[in-house]
Amino acid sequence: MTIETFPGWANALAQALGLTVLEREAGADYHQWLVDFEGSRLFLCFQHYADCAWLEALSGQDEEVAVWLTGQWNRH
Template identity: 30%
Template sequence: MITFANPTTQKMASGCESLELTEAGTWESFPSFAAKFVEQIGATVIEKIEAPDMHLWVIEYEGTKLNFVYDDFPNGVSVEPLNKNGQPAINKLYKLVREQSQPNGL
């Protein structure tokens, strides 16, 4: 199971909050990491988009489409709502990730 040292949320320019998972990782490691994480949370990959400085996967998590992003500047992996309707899914995912990242599941 993938766990994170300090998952947080961060306010976006849209006013929504993104789930910031980690500042670790590389361009090369993101696809295998992302595939494992998507499976872990029970999501489905809808689309994969690659740009010179980022991977952007559109995923569906519990009926809601979200952006799963690796950006190399600043380096980090995040999950972002497409709009305000996606915020409840981000909040639920944040809670799940924090629970899974606690020592001994506590």
């Protein structure tokens, strides 16, 4: 994945996992999208230099949701 291909990939992932994209932020070397999953707020992040994408919970109570969604993500 590249910084240019992340949006298409992330939109497909959001649709597959049932995530609602609330906000999109992008910089020269990153993307950070605020998403909602059944009331849990998370960031879907991509860092160009690390060549890595991940989900990050906004609160401790959403950590389990982020872990579960990551498991689902790995199946797609």
